[in-house]
Amino acid sequence: MNSEGKLTPEQAKRIAEHHRNVARSERRKQIGNVNKRFRRTGKNNRGHVRRKDWTDEAYRPEDEHDHVALERVMPRDEQDRxxxxxxxxxxxxxxxxxxxxxxxxxxxxxxxxxxxxxxxxxxxxxxxxxxxxxxxxxxxxxxxxxxxxxxxxxxxxxxxxxxxxxxxxxxxxxxxLSRPDPILAPRQLVIAANVDQLLIVSSWREPDVWLELVDRYLIAGERNGIQPIICVNKADLIEDEAEYEAALRPYVDLGCIILRTSAVTGLGVDELREGLEGSTTVVVGLSGTGKSSLLSAVQPDLRLRTSEVSEQSGHGRHTTTRAQLLRLDNGGYVADTPGIREFGMAGLTLGELPEYFPEIDAVASACRFSNCSHMNEPECAVDAAAEAGLLPASRLHSYRLIWDELPSDGERM
Ligand SMILES: Nc1nc2c(ncn2[C@@H]2O[C@H](COP(=O)(O)OP(=O)(O)OP(=O)(O)O)[C@@H](O)[C@H]2O)c(=O)[nH]1
Ligand SMILES: [Mg+2]
Ligand SMILES: [Zn+2]
Incomplete structure (x- = not known):
């Protein structure tokens, strides 16, 4: 940059080169073999079961609350800059x-x-x-x-x-893939670079599955051109199959790639190993969800440290303290990362948000106001659909939490 903050021709050329590289990688991804390796869930008829017990508290351990303030975001042009x-x-x-x-x-x-x-x-x-x-x-x-x-x-x-x-x-x-720094938010830290898959590990229990974080990671994957894969680990702790099916139904309907795994029984581990083959995958999720255990099950000689979830809090203890990129025997790399709790939506605007909730957006045309936010306007079709059990409550819940924290379009922070 020169003293006026303008790009020199040389810098502009490098930016253009970078954009070409990204475009190429996008094309490679489109023709990539991710879908061949993973069985993608189909678009089933919508038969949503509404979670009756859906509350913030049910899915947010107590010490998550403090992090909301950290999940501030940058205005779009700041991100672009x-x-x-x-x-x-x-x-x-x-x-x-x-x-x-x-x-x-x-x-x-x-x-x-x-x-x-x-x-x-x-x-x-x-x-x-x-x-x-x-x-x-x-x-x-x-x-x-x-x-x-x-x-x-x-x-x-x-x-x-x-x-x-x-x-x-x-x-x-x-x-x-970046996230806000825990102390210096909204300043960003790079979690991993040049990855093509995002393995979102959520344990079913211990700690309880936290779908809002899954929703945030899905957005992050999509926005950054990284293929997300939802991995529900500790499947050995599923007691009520219907509850599991209901919780995951919204993602089945969205056509997401979903894996059900257990590092303890080995369920789904072969499928995971195959899915990782030949790609560079970053593994994310809360502490204690079993990221390191799963990778050790995929390839025991990785020798990753794992540890018990604290009985008192039901949370992990941040056993993995630094991201590590590991080479897989069958080709490809995985980045094991420390569990994180705060994950903001840097640069996302209110105008873009509906793109990431297509099932909500599909209903929105029936709202009374064309610019309905679905937060509390009268005659909101989204609200009505959710009330009638036709829209997944968990997804609307995530939508509203994220909507609440985004700056309105054009607003400067
Ligand atoms: N029941 C059950 N326990 C599991 C499973 N996978 C991992 N665990 C246990 O969960 C605890 C946490 O596992 P880790 O692999 O250390 O979790 P992590 O996600 O790497 O945690 P951080 O490194 O802190 O982010 C350990 O006690 C594991 O034995 C599973 O599939 N079923
Ligand atoms: Mg770990
Ligand atoms: Zn509405």
């Missing part, structure tokens, strides 16, 4: 991009970040792992994110002359 600045900070074109005439970066060897914390990163190059220092060049101002480097990043690495290794640049990212 950050993305622009981030792309401008990339200093090398994608090396495997033959039709752009790009070559391997002259700054060093290319590697894959397998773990990162602050200004240190572990980078895999030619099958070996190197401890690297991240040069202080990539600031938040440059990248739009608090952490300069995240798991999944492709980076160029050079020797520092005294036996150490330095991450010089981050190559353009095809996808980014």
């Amino acid at each position: 950050r993305r622009m600045v981030e792309q401008a900070a990339f200093q090398a074109p994608a090396p495997e991009d033959p039709d752009d005439g790009a070559t391997v970066t002259p700054l060093g060897r290319q590697g894959l970040v397998i773990s990162a914390a602050g200004l240190s990163a572990q980078v895999e190059m030619d099958g070996e792992e190197y401890d690297c220092t991240v040069r202080g060049l990539m600031t938040e101002l440059d990248t739009g994110f608090l952490n300069p480097v995240a798991v999944g990043d492709q980076v160029s690495v050079s020797e520092d002359g005294s036996g150490g290794w330095v991450v010089e640049t981050v190559l353009p990212r095809t996808t980014v």
